[in-house]
Amino acid sequence: MKSRISIPGAQEKPRRSIDPTFYLILPLLVLLIFFMVVPVFRIFALSFFDPDFTIKHYMKFFQAGIYLQILLRTLVISLMVSVCCLIAGYPVSYLMADVSPKTAKILIILVILPLWTGILVRTYAWMVLLGRQGLVNKLLIYLDLVAEPIKLLYTTKAVVLAMVQILLPLMILPLYATMKGIDRDLLKASKILGAGPLRTFWRIFLPLSTPGILAGFTLVFIISIAFFITPALVGGRKDIMIAMLIESQITTLLNWGFAAALSLILMTMTLIIIGLFHKFIGINRFVGSGDT
């Protein structure tokens, strides 16, 4: 009888026989194992065998300077995007956590709505905006900041700008979840004890919002390093990111082995970043349960 009483959240001992509810998960597990895990591991295997065991693809990656340069470029662009997202996202989430629930709801809708529009559509909009005849150039000329249209499209700036616009909601949401959970009484206590608003923010609010900062930053960063569509469309010749390299190795060079090695490198980087994050903060922050 004792074992039938279950307390939510308490550790339950797994039973010996398979629980029938396990079969409910089976269809999804089969789908994922056969059509994701197996294909991805086949690719990883491909990077080591040609047809005998070899590490030549990895040697190529680490020896030819150009590939390391592309990796570095990918990391730099991703870092710029993450930092810009944080700077732009922090005030928005701060305000969202500060206003009345009704206003917050409207702000959340405004933040989430762009997320429902496809990446391709939003990237295309930036191509329109940043073109020679685009709105940004017209505005710059109208304001007398430049004499004639300047090149905005097909530059690193364009890539960062478009990616920030696309990924900003993913920074704001975890930040907001964390800030919402901050105990406002702590801020009051700090004020009562004589700290000014700046000191209160610096010593109390900012440290308490750190988990949200890290969650948003990590999320934006790992998505950025695998970005493909936006840099391919608005970036210049220099702005090749690792995902584009994978694509071109397959479509134009049919170099599957090297593309496979690049995939494994990208995957490993992603897992290392997530692993670090999990070690320090805990993975459940991503799912938005930061305040529970």
Place this chain on the structure above:
Amino acid sequence: MLVLGIHNNTRIFDLAIYMPILHGKLGKILLWSIVVLILFFLAIPLFVVFPISLSASSYLEFPPKSLSSQWYANYFSSHAWISATILSFKVALMVMAVASIIGTTAAFGLNRGRFRWKGGVFVLILSPMIIPTIVISVGIYSFFAKLGLIENYWGLVLGHSILATPFVFINVFAALQGFDRTLEKASASLGANPIRTFYYITFPLIRPGVFVGALFAFLVSFDELVISMWISGSRHTLPVQMWMDVRLEINPTLAAVSSLLIGLSILTFFSAEAVRRRTERKYG
């Protein structure tokens, strides 16, 4: 005197003395204006695409000098665009059905079941959101080529389902987490069998989660480019058609398509909102 002077000078650089001003009305106004600017930045692509789609010129000039509906006419009369749209709808509707069913059952099983490796299964189910799509897509391309699933309707459905199902799973799982199990016990103690209990008690309560997850699954599939790009072959889905078009030549037809897509996303978003709101009113 001298000491006082230095003291006063250093105070000028001490930000703290300005904070009362910044924190009062002025600070609020400053914060609001920054946030409004950022929100405008977030929304700006949505404002740009629509005017361009109505432009009479084939250059991308903004704002357009004169208006016409030619780019919409272009879209609706083009066989390539329309067949791509129909294919995308067919695939997305099937993905929505597949993802809703297996995502919901999986969330239910993982929430209720007691077995080993629960954490591992959880990570595996959410992994399509974490593993870079380009990596999954390369794997799928090579594997599907072997299975003959290239340029195949079911190949697209399978590929998209992998990306779409986690969204259903997360939404339903969250709904189940906040679920009061005593309701089910009450139903059972009043003599209802498990199927009846599920139909009358459990499902109505998790329905909004399923519904929102399903809409998300639809959109994920409808927007999916990276997997489709490899495996759709010569039968393009809508994003693949857009991708080909935008790389070939930039013309406002794409703006017309984008405007229609934005309309569709806004429609789906607000139906999801409406469902959420209705449940909130109903169940608090």
